[in-house]
Amino acid sequence: MIEFKQINKSYSDGLVLSDINLTVNDGEFITFVGRSGVGKTTIFRLLIGEEKPDSGELIVNGCNVEKLTKSRIPYYRRKLGVVFQDFKLLSRKTVYENVAFTLVVSGASNKKIKELVPQAIGLVGLSGKENRFPHELSGGEQQRCAIARAIVHQPKILIADELTGDLDAIYSWEIMEILLRINKLGNTVLIATHDRDIVNRLNKRVITMENGKVAKDQAVGRYMI
DSSP states (O other), X not given: OEEEEEEEEEETTEEEEEEEEEEEOTTOEEEEEOSTXXXXXXXXXXXXXXXXXXXXXXXXXXXXXXXXXXXXXXXXXXXXXXXXXXXXXOTTXXXXXXXXXXXXXXXXXXXXXXXXXXXXXXXXXXXXXXXXXXXXXXXXXXHHHHHHXXXXXXXXXEEEESTTTTSOHHHHHHHHHHHHHHHHTTOEEEEEOOXXXXXXXXXXXXXXXXXXXXXXXXXXXXXXX
């Protein structure tokens, strides 16, 4: 479970989040929508411990995130899967090596790497392309690789910010189908998008942000902006 309790966050140029109160139950699929600058990405940065709130509490599976020390943040992040629009695949590494990288840096055994990497690659539909380099992949395939890298360590929460911004409608929905598949496995999925058609087609919970506040929270929502 994720709980935002009266979260406030501001930067030097003004208030970004104001009195955010949200509860995310295990296994939910939630889409955050709203114009640029309303606080969607800041919510995600708080979740991964990249930013700290000015006030309030953020509890993720019993962990008080804003109280984590810098030395504990990397261990906390191992429980999350994160994909941003600038997914930054390692250009000199193959698909297999890019996906395995998360496990390598966390000290996973070779046995575990050989077990989990093919599973993640298969889940996103890249089986057979393990030895290709990023420049040999389409934009949609690169995004799939980034998702595989984010889920290979089997996190319970996947956070995805504007995954489909540079993809056409067909590739965008293919990416959403992968996220739905991951969600059906019991994982919590949180995404932010400007794509109205995707939001309405998903037919999932929608949180609409306006001026740093939660303007609407619909259990089965639509893109209403």
